[in-house]
Amino acid sequence: MNALSVAFKDLLLLLKDRGQILLLFLVPIGFIMAFSAAFSASEALEEQVITVPVVNLDPGGEMSALLLHNLNDDRGLQTQDYDQARVEADLKDETIKLALTIPANFSADVQDGTQTTLRLIYGPAASSSEVQAVQLVVDGVAADLSLETQLVDGLSQMGAMMADAPPDVQVFTAERIKGQAESQFERAKETPLVALSAKWPDQITMNREDFSPSTFSVAGFAVMFAFLTAQATATSIFGEKKEGTFRRLLAAPLGKWELLVGKMLPNFFVAILQMVIIFAASMVLLPLIGMDAPTLGHSPLGLILIAILVALCSTSLGILLAALCRTESQVGGVSSVVLWVAGMVGGAFIPAFVLGDFLNTIGKAVPHYWALQAYNDLTIRGLGVADILPELGILAGFVAVFFVIGLLRFKFD
């Protein structure tokens, strides 16, 4: 009961501190807007379509038509028929940057299983990234095409061999096998076993939902700012010690546990409220300025559990900071460095996988990383509560470690 009185008083003090409210609730939303906009801009750049002039010397061929169809199939390339006579001159005077040539017997060679070569020529205007991007796409499409042709041919031959069998055992005719193989191959392309994405690595895109870039920034800043409330808890404890109210409370019939719980409850409550407001405001405000709302996945329970553990972790971190720092200004300095750096390496500003192997490994030492992994599992990969139990367990471990060390080192007098 006394703990609730202490918590109520701290919330009352918070309500009277407009600067603190601004920092807790409005600043994160500002950050999210700015970072989501930046992400959207980079996404737009990445999705620019590269026009590839194509000299098709196999104009009526089935395989060349399939190749062109596949190249234009949402892979970031757009082919453009080009006259062979103009290619060299246009490359030289930089009218075009590169050109792809499909050889005359392309379809026949592919169908016969004879090796054939597509030619990608580039001029001085082409950047290495453009050449590399086109090369990767053409390689991929060509490999699929040759694999599909070889497999379908092989299976057709197996079907042909079945033709001599008695009619009652001819369950798989050559035509049925070929049809089945082709349809299987199409399905495999739609949902490949191993996919290559130019934007996000496999660990993120596995089973990915349709998500917007704001999902990263909203979750990142929600976690980041929830952890920043730890500083408010530590500062509040030092403030009470400095003003003498802490001594006054300790002289009252109030257990030390009650006092600490009373100091922790507002942090917990504010961190939860902050995450709810950040997500709600992002859902409403981001679409208003032309950006996508963050995706929330299909597991509200999972989101609630993450929010509770993040709030508990931040709260116990506040006690740890109050226990380890010796002065109020030390709290300010240490918290700023620790919390912002932890947020950065934990992937709150930039998704962890973009940070590279070294920072990604370091990030695993901070709770932000695991909270964001759990969020991403739910919102981007579309997983459920059972799948994020390891991350939740690690977060609970952080809570226990922070709290126990904080209590052991806490100085009441």
Add this chain to the structure above:
Amino acid sequence: MSEPILVAQDLKKSFGDFQAVKGVSLEVARGEVFGLLGPNGAGKTTTISMLIGLLEPTGGQIAVDGLDLKTHTNEVKAKMGFVPQEMALYMTLSARQNLMFFGRIYGLKGKELRQRVDEVLEMIGLTERADDVVEKYSGGMKRRVNIGAGLLHKPEILFLDEPTVGVDPQSRNAIFESVEALNRAGMSVIYTTHYMEEAQRLCHRVAIVDEGKLIALDTPTALIRSLGGGVVMLGVAEGAPDDLTERIAQIPAVKSASRSDGQLKIETQRLQEGLMGALEITNQLDVRITSLEILEPNLESVFLNLTGKKLRQ
């Protein structure tokens, strides 16, 4: 003395190698204003901190109303009120919000809490400005709220830790009157200060603390009377005869005389007579006087007499 409300026996407190309190024993009677007098750093605040349960003693025992502080901590704390030296208030809350909060912490609630807050606001004369935030108050008003917060639960014993530090004379008088009124209403008060005139005015008994030890404990009158007519501190130049101290001690109006480091300390029965006699002897012996200080009989001179130090050093 009536039945004690507070008994402290052989209290000790060490911080590492430093022994801040070295075996203090005292008893405070019900309805008594008990002064704890000593210079800064004497161990007063450490002693008070142990008495109110803020610091655990390294040794010794504390009982309030017959209950051991260590085993009945919350029961004992509920009987005590504490007014710290600092303005221990939430400055961005109003006086009423502060009092409501501290009342709740002491277990008051509902109608009783609101009623008690109104009573205390009236007692400290802030009813009309009860809903203003404390940071807008004058220093004296803040000090009154600070005291009020310690009175909400009607404690049996009130600890006032240097309540007049940094207070203007008008507010200081108001605090004295409050303490006297509370005491008339039957409340026991432990009052720490390094202002001897406060202890002299308010306290029934005074304990003088120095270097973690209790060096004197009695009523202010008895302590002052122990000084007799006053003390004369006489600085004498080098070369004064060895029998100077002995000859001065034989003056009928002089209680005792001692000499160290060129300083002659003369405790008198009757100040004027003793001083005149001492000056006559130094004149006869042709002793050059380098300084002369007369200590009127009060608690300040009692302290100086006991420790050789001034209270406000």
